[in-house]
Amino acid sequence: MNGKMDGRADGNGRGYQASGDQHIIEHYHHGEAGSVAWAGVESVRQPTGGAAPMVLRDRTELMERLRAAVAPGASNQVYVLHGMGGCGKTAVARTLFQFATTEGNRVGLWVNAADRTSLRSGMLAVAADRGAAESELSAARNGLRAPADLVWKRLGKSEYPWLLVLDNADDPEILQDGGWLRASPRGTVLVTTRRAGVHWWPHAELHHVGVLPREAAAQVLCDLVPEAGTMEEAAEIADHLGRLPLALTLAGGFLSHQVIDPWTMTKYGRHLDGQGRVDLIDQGATALAREDARHLIARTWQLSLDALADQGVQESTALLRLLACYGADPLPLTLLNSPQINRAVPRARAEVALRGLLDQSLTAVVDAGVRCVQTHALLLASVMADMPREQVAQLTSTAALLLDAVVPAIPERGRQDLRMSLLAPHVLALLHHATDASVVAAALDVAVRLACALHRTGDYLSAWELASAAAAITEPKLGPEHRTVLSAHARTGRALFRLGRFAESETVLRHVLAVRERLFGPDHPDTLDSYFGINHPLQQLGHVTEGITLLRRATDGRERVLGKTHPLTLQARAHLLEFLPIAELAAEVDDAAMPLPQECALHLGPDHAVTLGARLSYALALLRLGRFEAAVEDARQVAEDYDRHHGPDYALTLSAQLLYARAQAALGHMDSAVELMTVVAHRRELSLGAEHPYTTRSYELLEELRAKAACQSADYR
Template sequence: MSGEIQGRADSGGRVYQASGDQYIVEHHHHSDAGSIAWESVASVRQPTGGRAPVVLRDRTELMEHLRPAVAPEASNQIYVLHGMGGCGKTAVARTPFEDATADGNRIGLWVNAADRTSLRSGMLAVAADRGAAEGELIAARNGLRAPADLVWDRLGSSDRPWLLVLDNADDPEILQEGGWLRASPRGTVLVTTRRAAARWWSHAELHHVGVLPQEAAAQVLCDLAPESGTMAEAAEIADRLGRLPLALTLAGGFLSHQVIDPWSMAEYGHHLGDRGGAEFIDQGASALGREDARHLITRTWQLSLDALAGRGLEESTALLRLLACYGSDPLPLTILNSPQINNVVPRTRADAALRGLLDQSLTAMVDPGVRCLQSHAVLLASVMASTPGEQITEFTGTAARLLAAAVPAIPQRGPQDLRLSLLAPHTVALLRNSSETSVVVEVLEVAVRLACALHRTGDYLSAWELASAAVAAAEPRLGRAHRLVLSAHSRIGRALFRLGRFEESEAVLRRVLAEREGLFGPDDPDTLDSCFGINYPLQELGRVAEGVALLQRAADGRKRVLGREHPLTLQAHALLIEFLPVAELALEIDGAVMPLPQECALHLGSDHAVSLGARLSYAYALFRLDRFEGAVEEAGRVFADYDRRHGPDYALTLAAQQVYARARAALGDVNSAVEMLAVVVRRREQSLGAQHPFTAQAREHLEEFRAQAAARLAD
C-alpha cells in the first residue's frame, strides 16, 4: 500500500522505515495522447514508494555499509537490500539515492521492479533518460530488439555517473531471464528484495534489513502520533506489531487520523488484542519465527476499516474487497463509474467509500495519463485472503462485469489506448483470483476481447502477453476444449504473426483450426475464423495455394452462414483478392456486378474498417493485374485515409504507403517511390525492428528502386 498517511509529527511526514514495500508506480505521458503506452513512467529521477522520511530511526550501521555506493569513484558494484516485506527496504534505499543526487555529480534513477511490466516500462524509461532514440524504444517495446541490451548500452555510455535503484525486486527470476541486472563502470546498482538466497544475487554485496529495535520502533509511532501516548505505551504497541515498519506506519496513521473520538495508544492496544488469530498474508515469504509481524498487517488495516465503519462508511470495506479482486498496478478510476458496482457498493455511496479508503491510506491516487487507483500488493493479498468465502464469487463477479463494461464490445482499429493497456494486468489478476467457473468464463471473455483490442491498436506484444497469461490461468479450470480457451489460443496465434514469428503462428492456428472443426463443425463461425486467420502465416511461409484454399473456404462459409452482406463475409472476400492467382483475379474483378469497395461502402458505410481494408486490397489487386493507373489512384486515397485516421506509424498506413510507392514506380516515378519507401522502412524499423520480415520486405523494394534510379542517372 502506498500514499499519504496523515501523521502529525514533523509536518505529517511518513516515517522512514515504513515505506518498505509500499510503492506507487506513476505513469505519465510526456507526449501527445497518441504516444506509445510504454512511455508511461512519471519519472525515473525520483523515488517511488511513499514519502521521504522525516527522521531516520536506527539503520545507522547499514547506512555506513551503503555509503561507498555513492562515493564519487563508486562504480561496477551491485548492492542488494533483502528482508521481509514491510521492513523498510525501500525507505533505506532512499538515503543513498538522495545522497547520490544531492550535489548534482551523480544521476539517481529509480525503477519499480515488482513485475515484468513495471520493470520493462521503468528500464525503458531509463534508456530514454540516457538518450535512447524513439525508434530504438519502439523496437524494444515490441519485443523486436532486446530491451535490456538497449538499456545497459545507454547506461554504459551515460555522460554522467549514476545510481540505479531496482526497487521491490521480489521476483529475481524476471531480472535473470531478461538480463536486466548488470554491473557497469558508469554507475552503481542498488536492489531491494524479499528474496535473500545468494544464488539470485551473484557478484552482489548483500545486506539484510530487519525489524527495528524496540526503542526505534516506539519512536516511529511517536513520530506519527505524538499525542496518542507515551514512549512506554508506544513500545508495547510496537512489540505487539513485531516492530515491523509497515505495521507501525499503518498503526501510526490510524492513530493520527482519529479526529472526533481519537484513540490513545492504550485503546489501540486493547482493540488490537481483541482481534482474532493471525495469519501470514504474504504467501510468497519464507517461513519466519514467531517474532515476525507480517501477519499483523491484516489486523491493522481491519482496524482502519472498522474506524471507517464507525464513521458510517461501511461500504469502504466492500469497495476494498472489490479492489482486491484486481492487481496492484494502476487501475483506471473510471472502471468504478458503472451501474454494475451496485452489486457490492451502492453507486451513490461509492465516492464516499473511496474517500474513506484514501483518507486511511488503504489506496492511493496515481496518474499515468489517466486518473487511477493503486493499492499495495501485500494489502490486496491480505484483503482477498480475509474475504469470506461465500462472498468471493459476488465480488469477483462484479469485478468481471466492471471490466467487461470498460472494454469495447467490438474493438476498433486505431492508435494505442492507455486505458486498455492498464486493464490488461487486472484482467489476469482477476482470472487468478476467481474460483467460480462462471466468473472465470466471464473474465476470460473479457481477456479475449481485450487482447483483440490491443492487437487492433498495434500493441501486438501486449496482446500476446495477455492472451498467453489468460490461457495459463483459465485452461486448467475450463479445459482445452472450451470455446473461449480456443479463442484465447487464436489470439496468441494472431499476435505471433504480427510479431513476425510465422512458424509459431501457423502451428498455433493450425491446432486451433483442427480442434474447432472437431468440436464445433466445419461451418461454425469460429472454425471459419480459423480458416481466415491461418491464411496470413501460410502466405508468408510460401504456402500460397493452401492459404488461398482456406481463405476461400472462409469466404464461402461465411456467405452461407452469415450472409453475403455481413462484415466478416465482405472482409474475407476483400482479403481473397489479394492472393488469388492472377488469372482468377481478373475474372473475379471484371465479373463483379460492382467493385468490392463500393459493395462494402453500400452495406457498411465508407468509414467502416472493412470498407477501408477492402479499398487497400482492391488497390493491391489492381497492381497485381498491372493496372497501375487505377492502383495509384486507389492506393493514394486509401493511404491518405489511413494516415488521417490512424497516423503515419500504423501498420495498415504503412502497408498502403508501400502499395502506393510500388504502383508509382511501375508508372516510372521511381524517385517518389524511393522517397516513400524510405519512410516505410524507417518507421517499420522503429516499430517492428530492423530484422522483422515486413521491414526486410520493404527494404528489398527500396533497394530495387534505388538501383533503378541509379541506372537511369547512368543512362
C-alpha cells in the same frame, strides 16, 4: 512485362516475384494493427507505491552505503534490497531516490517491476525519457524490436548520470527472461525484492532489509502519533506487531485519525492482544521468528476498519475487500466510477469509503499516467485470506462486472489507452482469485477482449502475455474445450504471429481450429475466424495452397452466415485479393459489379479499417495484374490516407508507400521510386532496427531500384 507474378513468403508479409523482377511486400495487418504512436506511463521521474516515510529510522549503515553508490563518479553497479513484504525496502529506495535527485545531481528513474507489463511499460518510458524516438519505442512496444536492448542503449547514452529503481521485483524470472537487469557506466541500479537467492542476482551487491530494532520501531510510532503514549508504550506495541514497518505505519495511521475519542497506545495494545491469528506466511521471504507478516498486517487493518465503521463508514470494509479481488499494481480510479459498484458499495458512498481507506493509510492515490489507487500486496493478500468464502464469490463477480464495463465489447484500432494496459495485471489477479465457474468465464471474456484491445494498438507483447496467462489460469478451472478458453488460445496465436513467431502461431491456431471444427462445426463464427486467422502463419511457413483453401472457407462461410456485406466478410474478401492465382484474380476484379473498395466504403464508410485495408489489397491486385497506372494512383491515395489516420511510421503506411514506389518503378518513374523507398527503408530501420528482416528487405529493394535507375540513366545518355 506480362504481369505474371508468383507468391513467396518474405518477412511478415508476402512477396510477389514478377517476370520483370518486381517485388511487392504486403504486410498482413488489415483490421488488426493499431496506431504505433508511443503511449506509456506518464512519468518515471516520481516514485510510486505510497508516500515516503517522515523519517527513515535505523537503516543508518545501509543508507551510508547506498549514498556512496550515487556519489559523483559512482556507476556500473547493481544493488539489491531484499527482505519480507512490509519491511520497508521501498521506503529505503524512496529515501535514496530523493537524495540522488536533490543532492546527488542525478536523474531519478522509478519503475514498478511487479509484472511483465508494468516492467516493460516503465522501462520503455525510461527509454523515452532518455531520448528514444517514437518509432523506436513503437517497435519495441509491439515486439518488433528487443525492448531491453533499446532501453539500455538509451541509458548508456544518457547525458546525465542516473539512478534507476526497479521496485517490487518479486519475480526475478521476469528480469532475467527479458534481459532487463544490467549495469551501465552511466548510472546505478537499485532493486527491491522479496527473493534473496544469490543466483537471481549475479554480480549484484545484496543488502538484507529486516524488521526494525525495538527502539527504532517505537520511534516510528512516536513519529506518527507523538501524543498517544510514551516510548516504552510504543515499544510494547511494536513488539506485538513484530517491529514490521508496514504494520507500524498502519497502526500509526489508525491512531492519528481518532478525533472524537482518541486512543492511547495502551488501549491500542489491549485490542491487539485480543486479535486472533491468521495462519498465513509471507511467501518468497524469510518469515518472522514468532509471527508472520500477513498475520501482523491483519491485526492492524481490522482495527482501522472497525474504527471507520464506528464513524459510520462501514462501506470502507466492503471497498477494501473489493480492491483485494484485484492486484497490487495501480488500479485506475475510473473503474470504481460505475453503477456496477452498487453490488459491493453504494455508488454514492464510494467516495466516502475510499477517503476512509486513504485516511487510515490502507491505500494510496498515485499518478501512473492516469489517477489510480494502489494498495500494498501484503495487505491485499491478508484481506483476501480473511474474507468469508461466500463474499469472495460475490465480490469477484462485482469485480468482473466493473472490468467488463470499461473494456470495449468490440475493441477498435487506435492509439494506446493507458488505462487498458494498467488493467491487465488486475484481470489476471481476478482470474486467480475467482472460484465460481460463471465468474471465471465472465472475467476470462474480459481478459480476451482486453488482449484484443492491446493487440489492436500494436502492443503485441502485452496481448500475448495477457491471453496466454489467462488461458493457463482458466483452463484447469473451465476445461480445455470451453469456448472462451479456446478464444484466449486463439488470441495467443494471433499475437504470436504478430511477434514473428510463425511456427508457434501455427501450432496454437491449428489446435484451436481442430477443436472448434469438432465442437461447433465448420460454419460457426468461431471456426470461420480460425480459418481466416491461420492463413497468415501458413503463408509465412510456405503452406500456400492450404492457406488459400482455408481463407476461401472463411470467405464463403462468412458470406453464408454473416452476409456478403458484413465487415468480417468484406475483410476476408479483401485478403483473397492478395493470394488468388492471377487468372482467378482477373475474374474476381473484372466480374465484380462494384470494385471491392467502393463496396466497403458504401457499407462501412470510407475511413473504416476494413475499407482502408481493402483499398491497399485492391491496389496490390492491380499491380499483380500489370495495371500499373491504376495501381500507382490507388497506392498513392491509400498511402496518404494511412499517413493521415495513423502517421508516417504506421506499418500499413509504410506498406502502402512501398507499394506506391513499386508501381512508380513499373511505370519507369525511377527517381520518384528511389526517393520514396529511401524513406520507407529509413523509417523501417528506425522502428524495427537495422537487423530486422523487413529492414533488410527494404534496403535490398532500394538497391534494386537504384540499380535500375542507374541503368535507365545510362540508357538516356
